[in-house]
Amino acid sequence: MKAVKKIGQQTIAFTNPPVIIAAACIAGPKEGKGPLKDSFDKVLEDIYYGEKTWEKAEQRIFQETMELALEKANLKTGDIDFMLAGDLTNQIIAANFTARSLAIPFIGLYGACSTMYEGLALGSMLIDGGFARYVLVGASSHYATAERQFRFPTEQGVQRAMSAQWTVTGSGAIVLGSEGQGTRITHATVGRVVDFGEGDASDMGAAMAPAAADTLLQHFRDTGRSPGDYDLIATGDLGKYGRQLVIKLTEQQAPALSDRYTDCGVLIFDESQDTHAGGSGCGCSAVVTCGHILDQINQGRIKRFLGVGTGALLSPCSCQQGESIPGIGHAVAMEAG
Amino acid sequence: MKAVKKIGQQTIAFTNPPVIIAAACIAGPKEGKGPLKDSFDKVLEDIYYGEKTWEKAEQRIFQETMELALEKANLKTGDIDFMLAGDLTNQIIAANFTARSLAIPFIGLYGACSTMYEGLALGSMLIDGGFARYVLVGASSHYATAERQFRFPTEQGVQRAMSAQWTVTGSGAIVLGSEGQGTRITHATVGRVVDFGEGDASDMGAAMAPAAADTLLQHFRDTGRSPGDYDLIATGDLGKYGRQLVIKLTEQQAPALSDRYTDCGVLIFDESQDTHAGGSGCGCSAVVTCGHILDQINQGRIKRFLGVGTGALLSPCSCQQGESIPGIGHAVAMEAG
Structure with a gap:
């Protein structure tokens, strides 16, 4: 016997493909000067975003992105069956504190930078499996919270290798639904x-x-x-x-x-x-x-x-x-x- | 429309309740002197478990527990559709490195100490939803990796409050299946x-x-x-x-x-x-x-x-x-x- 909806070794083919009802994204100031600047719903003026710490700023960005996705979907938190989310901060506090504010049944993920796609894969299974009508998926990162946690204190001004990448400050959120129009x-x-x-x-x-x-x-x-x-x-x-x-x-x-x-x-x-x-x-x-x-x-x-x-x-x-x-x-x- | 398998606000009632095919657990020396000592598959003699660091010991315990559960289930890694796991170490490295060794499609979780149950809930949905025949769920913690990460260096000998708890050194693993005998x-x-x-x-x-x-x-x-x-x-x-x-x-x-x-x-x-x-x-x-x-x-x-x-x-x-x-x-x- 084989799992019904699996094709090959690792792939799920959805019977009733979940719909992306709405998506939202908020990005940092550097990202807002880049080639994709017109695609963000909001661009921050600075990476503190009015908060006292970078971690609190990341939490605020995360929460606002999730709320914006819900608003675009014309849904309330009570309509959402599960929130699937994670981020890079230790103990995924940006996602956890967002889940505290939204009070949606919460499944915390850690897939490092793959978290958004881990959430989309899982969320789609929860919908196609008949466990949810709507799922809210989100992930965030913040240049300064990641830099000091994974590398060096930013004040130290360590020279970056040419192979190094720049952690994006920003958060994305997607509302998946079991029916409706859309991707x-x-x-x-x-x-x-x-x-x-x-x-x-x-x-x-x-x-x-x-x-x-x-x-x-x-x-x-x-x-x-x-x-x-x-x-x-x-x-x-x-x-x-x-x-x-x-x-x-x-x-x-x-x-x-x-x-x-x-x-x-x-x-x-x-x-x-x-x-x-x-x-x-x-x-x-x-x-x-x-x-x-x-x-x-x-x-x-x-x-x-x-x-x-x-x-x-x-x-x-x-x-x-x-x-x-x-x-x-x-x-x-x-x-x- | 309502998600078919949901009852009330937050509960899933499984249509084809997944079966616990096998379970395994390995515990630390202190746990092995406690009242549940006879219920562990293996008790460690010391918390280093032959490794140079506590983190490597936790990874080894995690991996051996997962392998033991597979052995008891008479299954191989290739039979398992998904591994759902997490732990308390930053970036859930015990789970990640176990997933590297086992090479099963991996969904990393972070639910703090709720991770085993988060995994059982999700894994059951993946099976009941028709996405998997077998799922391997696991979680671990280690007194010394948690203590130094969340609290104080153990060498410092900080006095513990009477309300404090003792982080368990140990790992548990469960193989869930879509059919078979068992709980x-x-x-x-x-x-x-x-x-x-x-x-x-x-x-x-x-x-x-x-x-x-x-x-x-x-x-x-x-x-x-x-x-x-x-x-x-x-x-x-x-x-x-x-x-x-x-x-x-x-x-x-x-x-x-x-x-x-x-x-x-x-x-x-x-x-x-x-x-x-x-x-x-x-x-x-x-x-x-x-x-x-x-x-x-x-x-x-x-x-x-x-x-x-x-x-x-x-x-x-x-x-x-x-x-x-x-x-x-x-x-x-x-x-x-």
């Missing part, structure tokens, strides 16, 4: 943890690329689709070097990803913004998906989209103890409604 | 985050009790059941003071929980072990459920069990920034097969 989530490929032994916390794109490639190849095998079946394929936050590695890692086993493949971390900043390899963080794939990509789908420029949220599963402690950095990638296929 | 998961009530303003990180039982009470009352309202419908009700890790608070908080709105209500943190240590208010940590509800409680059900002493995994959603950073400690509780009802 649908047709497939989800839940990733495995993959580790090629990369140990450099300044080169997360390289750490995550093998997992992204593994999930992409698995998705194509499971669905019988090839890159050409999608108008756009985007990984979450590999940056420019990680993207190149994914192209390398997949070229032997699948038709070329070609120009239709990009990365949210490549899209969100331009070269003049001095972010080195591009953007990263839970907020990276979250704001790019909830803004730019869904805009493209809604405007009819893309019909079929495959997104792979990518996460680097390190901790400062694991790096200090000599561990390498495993990665994970969760793929979600969307189709214009 | 079944009939209901899951996913909790909301509740915060009564408790700010003392040495009194987590008080911080979590309101959430546990909220979920218990909601479960009774949603299902039309009362405490008397269960042979045993256990919260995850409230300890003796938290347990008393739950009794207080529920007595006005439901029939008395009475003697059939206990807490895993109360069961795991006895007074002579000087743990003060009892046990805590993801491992607390995990090892007590996977060992003692499932033993009781399998031996026919309990027919219906209601467990509420409880989590305190704090971080050292949120406490330092003056935040109170919200709690969450996820309830899972089990019935002898």
Whole structure:
């Protein structure tokens, strides 16, 4: 016997594909000066956002994004069956405190920067499985909360490696529904943890690329689709070097990803913004998906989209103890409604 | 329209209740001297478990517990559709590195000490929803990794408050299946985050009790059941003071929980072990459920069990920034097969 809705090894094909009822995103000031600036619902003037600490600012951004998504969906918190969310701060406090304010039954996630896509995959299963009518999915990151937690005190002014990426300040939220008009989530490929032994916390794109490639190849095998079946394929936050590695890692086993493949971390900043390899963080794939990509789908420029949220599963402690950095990638296929 | 499998506000009643195919638990040396010592599959001689660091020891315990559960279920990693797991270490590295070794499609969770029950609730939905035939759920904690991460360096020898609890060293794992013989998961009530303003990180039982009470009352309202419908009700890790608070908080709105209500943190240590208010940590509800409680059900002493995994959603950073400690509780009802 086989799970009914699973095709191949790791992919779910939804029987009643959940609908993206509404999406919202709020981004930081640096992101608001980048090429995707017009796709954000709101751009912060500064990263404190009127709060005393960066962590409180991230919580406020997270909560406002979730509330904005609900408002756009014309729904109230009481209409939502489950909230699935997470972020990068220790003990996912931005998500936890948002869940406290919204008081929706809450399932806390930790998928590092893949969290938005982990939430979309799971949320779609909860809806397609008949457990929920509406699910609210969200993820956030904040440059300064991540920098001081994972790397160095920002005051120290440590020089960043050219392979380093810039953690996106921003939050994305999506309301999924069991019915209605809009873009649908047709497939989800839940990733495995993959580790090629990369140990450099300044080169997360390289750490995550093998997992992204593994999930992409698995998705194509499971669905019988090839890159050409999608108008756009985007990984979450590999940056420019990680993207190149994914192209390398997949070229032997699948038709070329070609120009239709990009990365949210490549899209969100331009070269003049001095972010080195591009953007990263839970907020990276979250704001790019909830803004730019869904805009493209809604405007009819893309019909079929495959997104792979990518996460680097390190901790400062694991790096200090000599561990390498495993990665994970969760793929979600969307189709214009 | 309403989600088909939901009853009341927050509860899922499973159409095809998932079966607990196998369970395993490994516990630390202190736990192995407590009243539940005979219910553990393995007891460690020391908390390093042959590793150089406590974190690596926790990873090893986690992985061995998951492998033991698979062995008992007579299944291989390739048979498992999803692994749902988490722990208390930053960036849930014990779970992440276990997922790397097992290479099962992985959904990382963070529900603080409620993680085992969050995983059981979600895993049951994935099976009942037709997305999986087998799901592997696990959670761990380790006294020393938690102590130095959340509180003080252990070398400092800070005196513990009488309301403090002792983080359990241990890991529990459960294989859920869509069919077979055994104890079944009939209901899951996913909790909301509740915060009564408790700010003392040495009194987590008080911080979590309101959430546990909220979920218990909601479960009774949603299902039309009362405490008397269960042979045993256990919260995850409230300890003796938290347990008393739950009794207080529920007595006005439901029939008395009475003697059939206990807490895993109360069961795991006895007074002579000087743990003060009892046990805590993801491992607390995990090892007590996977060992003692499932033993009781399998031996026919309990027919219906209601467990509420409880989590305190704090971080050292949120406490330092003056935040109170919200709690969450996820309830899972089990019935002898």
